[in-house]
Amino acid sequence: MEMLPFILATVFTAATPLLIAALGEHVTERAGVLNLGVEGMMIVGAATGFAAAVLTDSSVFGIFAGALAGMALSAVFALMVLVFATNQVATGLALTIMGLGLAGLIGQGFVGQPRAAIPPVSIPLLSEIPVLGKAIFTGDFVFFLSLVLIGFVAWGLNRTRFGLLLRAVGESHGSAHALGLPVKRIRLVAILFGGLLAGLAGAYLSLIYTRFWSPGMSAGRGWIALALVVFAGGHVWRLVLGAYLFGGITVAQLHAQAGAIGLPSQFLSALPYLMTIAALLFLSISGRKGAGAAGSLGQPFVPER
Amino acid sequence: MSFNLALVPRREISLFRQVLTPVIALVVALLIGGLIVWLMGRSPAKAFDVFLREPLTDPWALQEVLLKSTPLMLISIGLIFCFRANRWNIGAEGQFLLGGIFGGGVAIATHGLSGPWILPLMMLAGVAGGMLYAAIPAALRNRFGISEILTSLMLVYVAELLLDYLVRGPWRDPKGFNFPQSVPFTDAAQLQPLFEGGRLHSGFVLALLAVIVAILVFKRSLFGFAVKASGEAPRAANFAGFNEKRITLVVFLISGGLAGLAGIIEVSGQVGQLRPGFGQGLGFTAIIVAFLGRLSPFGAMLSSLVIAVLLIGAESAQVSLKLPFDLTRFFMGLLLIAVLAGESLNRYRLEFRKEPA
């Protein structure tokens, strides 16, 4: 029982980067754009965030710098798919490949340097609740920010005019254009938001989750975030659920490795990837396939002039 | 006053423009790359010398270039089948590793034996390994409608871990001082040089063969037409009665098989044993090769050579200029971006419009 709050806290920590990156990509995909560069934006966010934190000696500043770096990379993606109408799958891949290299360059002087933790925030009163209070209501500020982001994204998409237009553009850019909606401008905002959150998720990895930088440290989390968006099928609550489930799996796998339960460690390390496939499989078998993919997802948009 | 960029479709695309596009993309990417080298405080001229001139003028390096181009050529030829069909196999790296693992497994199981049958058996096992591994995302897409993009990519990580497990566990060389690697292959399990004192082996010939077959398939065969139709206009392919699922499976098997073959050729011809990291990301680099070659087999052959030059150059630049390999990786991504933008400018004219507010 005493372990529970601790375990929960580690689950939240493991889930938060996935959640943040997936929320960003969710918004991008709602606008009809598939950005496969999440992994690249995330790792650039991780490297830039860490480097900025070391150089300014402020982890908080580093986190914002990482988010902005992710956004900068997404701006390249936006330029390509919105102005040049390039294939989104290939462009996203290019972004990931580029990002992995760029992150290596940015982070090369910082490998192995440790960073101190950012002091946790406790919400008064609520964190006093026995057992769960400390797990849920004490944490780093980005964790709380992620909770706010969940609400922000759900509210923004479903309750605001901008959200209405964003979803409209995603469902059919042809109709949206015929009505004179600024398709490209709305998509630009959605792409940049996705980049900002992917970068934030990356900075969270290097500055809060592991507290050091190592090349390739995103280790496919960007791709898992993409899978979570598919799993969510358009519903933010399913995305949140999926992210915390994955956080749980990651933590369970780490504990199992520490506890040496006889399985080879590589098998346990492969679990998150296999679970991703299993989750997509489950989604398909349970018949909710494609429930919510935006109608014009991934289609290049070239209006008639 | 607002400025507006618009794409206007071109009526006709000249052959000249089609050939020129990848060249311009390469030059643009090289210029940006040079700028970054300069920003990093190194001499761009020196870097170009190491990256481009040395691999092409030094006979030893030239051979290395051909060796490096072999897996790129094989994998990218396979990927062209997928990409032309609009199927997104981005897990060639994993299929490449599985080819090495399956073929390498044969070498380890026959360790100490000799005979001319070992190498062909290894090659076949490599092809089978790549095919089986590629069949997973194809089957998941066909049977359950799951996007092949994510599954094929996830399986890359799984393949890396599988290789890691094998060479640290059951296949570790007992005399290898605990290094994570298998026993060194005997001569019977290694591709031999084509000529005395050289390093180039018959894998390169196999790669050229794959190019020729692919050219024929796309130019003159019904299957090549079906692949193209399926990618360009799935409804037209359906109207023609081309089975969508069968095409998915076959293009994945082809690309997985070729990636697997590349894997065992790399293990048997270059590395000489199984060890972690023999993939070197070639499966991902081959994606760039395929696009740089405009998804044509002949183009892929040329771009394999170009990229191989850059990779060999990158290896020596690491030593002589202390330029990190990440720079090359970044450059590859940049190159792909430039190629895609070039492709777009091939199909469309970019028009600037000045609009009154």
Next chain:
Amino acid sequence: MGPERIRLSGITKAFGALKANDHVDLTLHAGEIHALLGENGAGKSTLMKILYGLLRPDSGEIRINGRRVSLPSPQAARAQGIGMVFQHFSLFEDFTALENIAIPLEGRIADAGLRAQVEAKARHFGLAIELDRPVHTLSAGERQRIEILRALMQEPQVIILDEPTSVLTPDEAEALFATLDTLASEGAGILFISHKLEEVRRLCSRATILRGGKVVAETDPRAVSAAELAALMVGEGVLELRPAGEHALGAPMLQLDGLSVAPDGVHGVALQAIHLTVQAGEVVAIAGVAGNGQSELYAALSGEGGRVTSGQVRMAGQDVTRRDINARRALGAAFVPEARLGQATLPQGPLSENVILSWHATESLGRWLLDTVRIGTVARNVIERFDVRTPSPDPLAAQLSGGNLQKYVVGREIERKPQLMIVDQPSWGVDARAATHIRQTLLDLAAKGAAVLVISQDLDEAMAMADRLAVMHGGHLSAARPVSALSRAEIGLLMTQGESPARGAA
């Protein structure tokens, strides 16, 4: 006539070498219903897109209420009081009706305030709408009412309607006309785009007629005959169909016995126990409003799709229910799908390569390697025999005009000498000359002894071509009856209510 709302003068717009609009002049007054008449490709859509801010003219001026304006965007057009009712492509299928109405309204969301306003507007014009249903569950008529309400919410002075009746049943069209009369009587100017002469003569007080991008006449459509209008639209005399001479009917080539098909996705229609026989030598037409199961029927007939839940498809006497399209072709069938580009042809493939699509399984095009010489010969034959006008000897499919591409597609199938020809929308979006050519070709094919089944939304076409005619409604097919024994009114009733009187009353 009220004050002048819109004056277009000298509007010119070119796409490459093609002048879609060439010095077009048009005026629209308050309270007027003004027809913009022309064939497909005459430049109506371009003109309307210019007026709604979707395209910018190369030259010419637009005056609204006497003031010269520029319309860089639909927002600007809406701000000038111009509303638009699109034929296609402007509703969001997964959104509710109310959300669809909110989207183009500056600063609005689908909330209670908007709902009240929309309901009031709907009551005023007698437009019944369920605001909370997702659009994909609604009929064509309901969708159009959403479009109209959406336009009306902005209190427009001018409303443009693009081919508004093409998706409506005769009754729905009557209801639309009543709404338009009300609108005009309240002072709106209405621009009514159509190529249907009868309804223009019934509704409009003036007509501007476009041909090849130019205005060829401005007239009172009620003062001239439909034939005169048609002549103005098409130019140099309309071609008439030559009916096939007397010929005997042969064996049944197509038989549907109680064919039921599951709907294809959420937007699809289920086919219910369909019975139909087409004999060698006859033309049978299937009429009906689009979206009543015609595409599903075509897919089930060709084998391109459709999950058959019960019943049988027989071709040349054989059960082909579970066989693919090529097995059906091997029995002498040929198919022309609705979408010329992307289904019947590869847009980026040359015409020669496009031969392979429907020929590869049944004609010998080479064993290991494709016989490119033979393929080229076939394409050249089709181009010559079926009068396909091409910009170069072997152009890409996408480079042909709609009419010429359709002639190529139909010709490519006829060149296979089919015994059973199934055509979905033979002349949709095709100019009148090409349409007549295609219809004649199909009649001649039947006269030579093939069975021909035509699925068409165009009732005039269906009646002109068919020996017997059946109507699709809600996934049901009425019995096929000789066209000579059917009146337009009877067919209209079948299109609205289906066959059974009990269902109609419900």
